[in-house]
Amino acid sequence: MSSQTGQPSSWNAKGQFAATRWSVVLAAAKDRSGTHTRRALEELIHAYWFPVYAYVRRQGQGPQQAEDLTQEFFTRLLEKKHLASVDQSKGRFRSFLLTAVKRFLVNEWDKSQALKRGGGKHFIALDGLEAEARYRVEPVNELTPERLFDRRWAIAVLDQVLTRLRQEYIDRGKGNLFESLQSSLADGPEGNYANIATEMGMSESAVKVAAHRLRRRYRRLLREEIAQTMAGPEEIEAEIRHLMESL
């Protein structure tokens, strides 16, 4: 992530400012230029498309329509048709996306007869089958589409973070360590360390140290990931709480 002068940014522990993807997108919405913005937006969409799909499905669309609509929505988004009207005061990508989807669906229903199918330009590789499979797993009854959207969003955040974290460890040849320690991400009972130690052939204190490092890294990644969808650092706390409540 390159930092751009004058952009809203997130503050990491070293006191350095790094522009978040969403802040990049927000800032560039006006001047519609730059590959940075496009890539930032693509990355965001890549991570968070499923909540949109779930929302559309929960609104009563069948699987095929939902897939089409979602594709169309993101295509338009990438062409920045929606971004000019972003309400910057909220600043959260999640809120923005939800509002945008709602508006999109209203418009689409009005023109449901003339729905174009994106002309074959699919920027997002939506696997319709996979999407539907994941959707089926959801408890069917209670959740309104909005709540479902938020819930899946929270899950998407965690997925992103865990995937990244796992990849980091695999890249350093410590994939096994990650698997063993994963259960202690949220501080498992201390008794586990002994088992892990024997399993991995490490001393118990070394396991504790490794677990500590893992947690620290995890936490850092988690905050970073959330920051990516924020316009400014102060929102992170509120966003985490909101996500916790959505689960």
Added chain:
Amino acid sequence: MTDENICPRCHNPLPPGSPKGACRKCLLKQGLSPDTIGYTADDHATWTPPAVEQLQPVFPELDILELIGRGGMGAVYKARQKELDRLVALKILPPEIGRQESFAQRFAREAQAMARLSHPNIVTIHDFGQKNEYYFFLMEYVDGLNLRQLLNAGTVSPKEALAIVPQICDALQYAHDRGIVHRDIKPENILLNRQGQVKIADFGLAKLVGHGMGSLPVRVPPVEEEPGRGQDANETHGQDARATHGQDVHATESVMGTPQYMAPEQVERPAEVDHRADIYSLGVVFYQMLTGELPSGRPGETFEPPSRKLVIDVRLDEVVLRALEKEPSRRYQQASQVRTEVETIVATPPGAPSGTSQDTTAVPGLRGPQGQAGPTPPSAPTANVGKAPRLSRMALVGAICAAVGFPGILHIFDIALVPVPGLAPGALIAATACGIVALVNIRRSQGRLRGLGLALFDSMLLPLLVLDGLVGWGISSVLDLLLKPLLRSGVWTREEYKTADHLCDILIVVLCLLIDFLIVLWAWRAAKRPVNHAELPPDSVQAPSSP
């Protein structure tokens, strides 16, 4: 032992599809900022301490009197032990804390260590344990205030600060020697009883309460180890060493304590915190006592040394700044060192050879007055280092002007000596001006400049002469009016008139001398009176000290 379907943290059943080992909610909770110290909206941050009536039945052996404080780490009540008939403080921890895993074990261990601390500057723990859902501590009751209350009232003078800090150092050193780091030194935890004795509360409590994940390692200050150890302690080195020493290396992610008083390493590398974090916190408190403000907290930002903000010995700057070093190895390594430094500064006058301060004053540690009320202004560029006060230049210049102009005055008295007619009045006016400026300077310098008499002379010469002239002329005119008729009318002879005339002259001179004397006396007293704050130059900030 591990149940796959229960979240180990919140003990709720794991929904399907959860990541291995934990529920998503708990995973997300990890992301919360350390500032909240782990207590989220749905946790005990909304915990209200029980009312006195509710708590009383839990502790039948006490008379619970009133709730006297609450914070993130529990609530404190004033109570009386019935059997012993003494006042105590009862601190209870929020029930949430008790539900953390393995808290009971840690409590027993930590509370014992805390209770073993017996020092006049540490709040003594009489008892601890668990009753119903409350973990509690029974502590010495301190009748007084805490430092936060004093700071809010704005009444901590530098003198008081210098009396408080050594006591804090004592307490810290004592605890550090026994392997206990406070971790949460802040004004709220520093109590002062009515005798002015410092009592530090909640030693080691931060570690116990923690973030539910375990305790931080305690690095006992190395006694036999090489001095260079602190500097190269990278993570693995330090932690492996601790591990082999059998210290607890429970990992905890969270940071405990109050952010503004926490050492940088407490925020960034909580696993590496040791007793030097307390020294940093002490530095913050010291700074705040002196200046009333916090040193700016942002990393990379610098803050003003205390001596820039108020009248204080610059040597104290060094103490505060060194305690506030971001890098632990650059700080004082022992609290007792801080105490020694402060006491040395207090005991030796700043003008001594080892000092670097800018004044010779009677009260070291403060830039005190020279027997007068009011502190001196700091950092004057013309400061002397222990030299005798120098003669005011202005006064000297004025005197020269007066000397030049004076002969011209004699002209008024019909003694023509002056070579250049216009020079005299000009020179005298210059003398007066110089004299006035010199007077002001000398007063402001508060002892660094001397020559008050000379300045007075310069400034008063012309006015007094003018006054004398006027008085003399006035009186002699009046007398003339009175006496001349006497001559004309023949009551007096010419000789008698002359005698009377001379008598009058003498009287006038005497009168003038008297008037001059009185005026000079008044002026001298006025010039010597104590300088008040309004007269000092605007860039000198006054400390709220007592004379």
